[in-house]
Each structure stands twice: as C-alpha cells, then as structure tokens.
Amino acid sequence: MANMEIDAIDRRILAILQENGRLSNQEIAERINLSPSPCLRRIRRLEESGVIRGYVALLDAQRLGLGLLAYVNVRLEKGGGPTPSPRGDVTHADLFRAAVQTWPEVVACYAMTGEMDYLLRVQVEDMAHFSRFVQDQLLHHPSVIDVRTSFSLDKIKETTALPIL
Amino acid sequence: MANMEIDAIDRRILAILQENGRLSNQEIAERINLSPSPCLRRIRRLEESGVIRGYVALLDAQRLGLGLLAYVNVRLEKGGGPTPSPRGDVTHADLFRAAVQTWPEVVACYAMTGEMDYLLRVQVEDMAHFSRFVQDQLLHHPSVIDVRTSFSLDKIKETTALPIL
DNA sequence: CGTGAAACATTAGCGGC
DNA sequence: GCCGCTAATGTTTCACG
Numbered sequence: 097m098a099n100m101e102i103d104a105i106d107r108r109i110l111a112i113l114q115e116n117g118r119l120s121n122q123e124i125a126e127r128i129n130l131s132p133s134p135c136l137r138r139i140r141r142l143e144e145s146g147v148i149r150g151y152v153a154l155l156d157a158q159r160l161g162l163g164l165l166a167y168v169n170v171r172l173e174k175g176g177g178p179t180p181s182p183r184g185d186v187t188h189a190d191l192f193r194a195a196v197q198t199w200p201e202v203v204a205c206y207a208m209t210g211e212m213d214y215l216l217r218v219q220v221e222d223m224a225h226f227s228r229f230v231q232d233q234l235l236h237h238p239s240v241i242d243v244r245t246s247f248s249l250d251k252i253k254e255t256t257a258l259p260i261l
Numbered sequence: 262m263a264n265m266e267i268d269a270i271d272r273r274i275l276a277i278l279q280e281n282g283r284l285s286n287q288e289i290a291e292r293i294n295l296s297p298s299p300c301l302r303r304i305r306r307l308e309e310s311g312v313i314r315g316y317v318a319l320l321d322a323q324r325l326g327l328g329l330l331a332y333v334n335v336r337l338e339k340g341g342g343p344t345p346s347p348r349g350d351v352t353h354a355d356l357f358r359a360a361v362q363t364w365p366e367v368v369a370c371y372a373m374t375g376e377m378d379y380l381l382r383v384q385v386e387d388m389a390h391f392s393r394f395v396q397d398q399l400l401h402h403p404s405v406i407d408v409r410t411s412f413s414l415d416k417i418k419e420t421t422a423l424p425i426l
Numbered sequence: 427c428g429t430g431a432a433a434c435a436t437t438a439g440c441g442g443c
Numbered sequence: 444g445c446c447g448c449t450a451a452t453g454t455t456t457c458a459c460g
Binding site: 110113115116117118146147149150151153154157159160162165167193196204205206209210212219244245246247248250251254258259 | 267275280282310311312313314315316317319320321322324325327332358361365366367368369370372373375379380384410411413415416417418419421423424425
Binding site: 120121122132133136 | 434435436437438
C-alpha cells in the first residue's frame with residue numbers, strides 16, 4: 097500500500113483533518129458533501145496507507161513550564177567510532193543518533209547539509225536546564241566536536257499542517 | 262483560566278493524548294484507572310484552559326509529494342521600513358512577518374538570537390520549487406538582506422510530544 | 427467521583443449507479 | 444470500481460446521587 101492514488105476529495109479530507117484531527121466522520125462528510133460511509137472508507141484507507149501518520153494533541157509548552165526553545169547545530173568527529181576498532185565500525189554518527197533518541201529534551205533532530213552535521217530542536221524549562229543539557233549531555237558526548245545554539249525569541253508562525261491544496 | 266493547576270493525573274492524560282489524539286475518553290479513563298466522566302471533565306478543562314492547543318492529523322510529507330525539507334536562516338535590514346517614512350513606522354520586521362504568513366511553503370518561522378534574525382522551516386516538492394521560492398519570494402522581499410539554507414538529509418527524530426513526565 | 431440514560435457517532439452489509 | 448442507505452453496535456455527554 098506504499099503507492100496509492102490520492103484524489104481531490106482525499107486532499108480535502110486531509111486538509112480538514114490536519115487542522116482539526118478530532119472532527120467526527122459525519123462532520124467531515126458534511127463539509128465535503130459526501131455521505132458518511134464513503135468518507136469513512138477514504139479516511140481508513142489514508143490511515144492504513146500511511147498518508148495519515150497519526151493523530152496527536154498539541155500542547156502549550158509555556159503553560160507546561162517548557163518556555164525555552166533552542167535550535168542547536170552540532171558538528172561531529174569524522175570517521176569510525178571513539179575506539180578506532182578493526183572494521184564493521186560503529187560510526188560517530190551511529191553513536192550520536194542513538195544518544196539523541198534517549199534525550200527527552202530533544203524533540204527533533206535532522207542530519208543537514210552545510211557546515212554543521214545535525215540540527216536539534218530542544219525544548220526545556222529554562223536556561224539552567226538548557227545549560228546542564230549542553231554541558232552534561234551534548235558536549236560530554238565523545239562524537240560531538242562543536243555546538244552552536246540559537247534561541248527562539250518569538251514564534252512568528254508554526255503549523256503541523258502541510259501545504260497540500 | 263490562564264493559570265491553572267495541573268496535577269499528576271492531568272499530566273498522564275496529556276502524555277496519552279499527545280501520542281494518540283483520537284483515543285476515546287473511555288480508553289483514556291481505563292488507562293489511568295478513572296471512570297469516564299471525571300476523565301472527560303479533566304480533558305475539557307485542559308482544552309478550555311489552552312493547555313491542549315488543539316488536535317491534528319500528522320501527514321506523511323513524502324507521500325504527498327513534499328519530499329524536500331529546508332531550514333532557512335534569514336537576516337533583515339535594520340530599522341524602519343523600505344520607504345523611510347516620518348514616524349509610526351512600519352518596520353522591516355513587520356513587513357517580513359506579514360509576508361511569512363502568506364507563504365504556504367513556510368510551515369514555521371521563529372525570530373532567533375545570533376547572527377541571523379529568523380529561522381524558517383520550508384516544506385516543498387523539490388529543488389526547483391525551493392529555488393523559485395527563494396528567488397521569487399524571499400530574496401525578492403525588500404526587507405531581506407541575506408539568506409542561508411541547510412537541507413534535511415535524514416530525519417533522526419521528530420515528535421510533537423513535549424517531555425512532560 | 428461514579429452511575430445510568432439519551433443523544434450521537436462509527437461501522438459492516440447490501441443494493442444501485 | 445465507488446456511492447449511499449440502513450441497522451446494530453459503541454461512544455460521548457450530562458443530570459443527579
């Protein structure tokens with residue numbers, strides 16, 4: 097089911113769901129002028145095919161005491177792991193990626209083109225917490241060479257909805 | 262309702278909902294050993310207070326033909342707007358922020374500390390589309406001085422769920 | 427906080443285009 | 444193939460103990 101046709105009606109359903117993921121099937125059916133059963137069949141098909149990756153609630157970071165958002169650029173050592181082992185090497189990239197999965201304050205991490213190797217989105221309570229994270233986790237990690245941080249001063253725009261229409 | 266107490270039970274509800282925003286109230290109530298009505302009352306309270314900002318479906322960008330993700334650092338002109346007007350000025354920042362809202366390919370934008378003024382997350386079909394966006398929109402904008410782009414090579418981690426437990 | 431009943435939503439089966 | 448109807452099942456919601 098990796099490949100599937102997505103027609104204009106599917107796109108309208110997706111546009112609605114990525115703005116409000118809890119609308120009832122009936123409500124969605126009404127908005128696209130379809131009866132509930134074919135509408136539901138389409139939604140299930142989009143879910144099972146993986147076009148819809150899932151449904152989530154979005155929370156307010158401020159109100160949960162996570163008021164500090166940072167983007168951190170990380171550069172790693174090149175080549176094999178920290179113990180230069182024979183072959184079938186664990187690379188620095190492998191080690192770093194595994195570590196990232198265990199750090200809860202890192203909510204996103206991408207391998208990037210350009211000067212730096214990785215871009216991390218880090219969501220924490222305050223500067224004290226962030227400082228501890230950088231000192232004790234990031235800079236402490238054997239694969240990390242260099243770290244450059246920018247802090248978010250203001251959120252101009254932020255949406256999980258993709259421009260599909 | 263800006264300030265409200267969030268106890269351990271609320272946090273467990275939030276942790277569940279930010280992983281699966283379509284679970285039925287009954288299912289959530291079971292998982293936290295509560296009966297459906299107080300559970301629903303808590304959820305409604307969290308929604309109305311704004312701790313839960315909303316519910317969304319997350320879509321697969323690849324399967325929707327939006328396979329290219331870029332982070333773009335933007336630097337703006339300093340001071341008042343492009344027509345150096347008397348006072349009560351429209352600043353370059355104001356102009357740029359308004360433009361950002363109208364660009365669908367920009368799914369996120371933050372004002373940042375550091376060398377560059379803004380960080381944009383841009384989601385597009387391919388390099389051709391991205392190139393058009395930079396040339397025709399970004400560089401064409403009168404407030405923009407400088408633009409530096411990095412492209413995502415690999416998604417190591419990405420979650421909308423905040424580390425609240 | 428929990429119970430229960432009414433209102434509402436989801437889902438599978440079937441006939442028609 | 445895809446749509447829309449109906450009927451059974453399951454879920455949400457609210458008044459009340």
